[in-house]
Amino acid sequence: LIDESDIDSIIKEEKHCFPQEIVHLVDRMAAAFISQLFGKLRERLIDLRVGRTIFIGGGSILLRKYIESSAAVSGCIIIDDIAANEKGYDLLYRADHRKGL
Numbered sequence: 001l002i003d004e005s006d007i008d009s010i011i012k013e014e015k016h017c018f019p020q021e022i023v024h025l026v027d028r029m030a031a032a033f034i035s036q037l038f039g040k041l042r043e044r045l046i047d048l049r050v051g052r053t054i055f056i057g058g059g060s061i062l063l064r065k066y067i068e069s070s071a072a073v074s075g076c077i078i079i080d081d082i083a084a085n086e087k088g089y090d091l092l093y094r095a096d097h098r099k100g101l
Helices: 005-011 020-043 058-062 062-070 083-101
Strands: 053-056 078-079
Touching: 005 020, 020 062, 053 083, 058 062, 058 078, 062 078
Parallel strands: 053 078
Antiparallel strands: none
16 A cells, blocks of 8 residues: 555655556556546536646646646646645735725
8 A cells, every 4th residue: 555645755756665567557547637637627618728727736736747748738837836825815815804994
């Protein structure tokens, strides 16, 4: 059994002790996950090939190579700041609470 931190290490290409067949399996599963995710978005009529798509958060940073290599997305921007979501929600919260003043 491989835990989430081991999978992350394999995806990040960090030092690990897993055999090549496990590395290939994790690679295929990560690519399949992105493909399925983008497929579900297409089913909801969200075409990631039109315009720019901005990806924010740790998952997009971790899966960057799979996102960027996908034919289902073009012109993507991946925000490398791990705290980008937190900062964005903080700005929204502050803007919303200023209205009441």
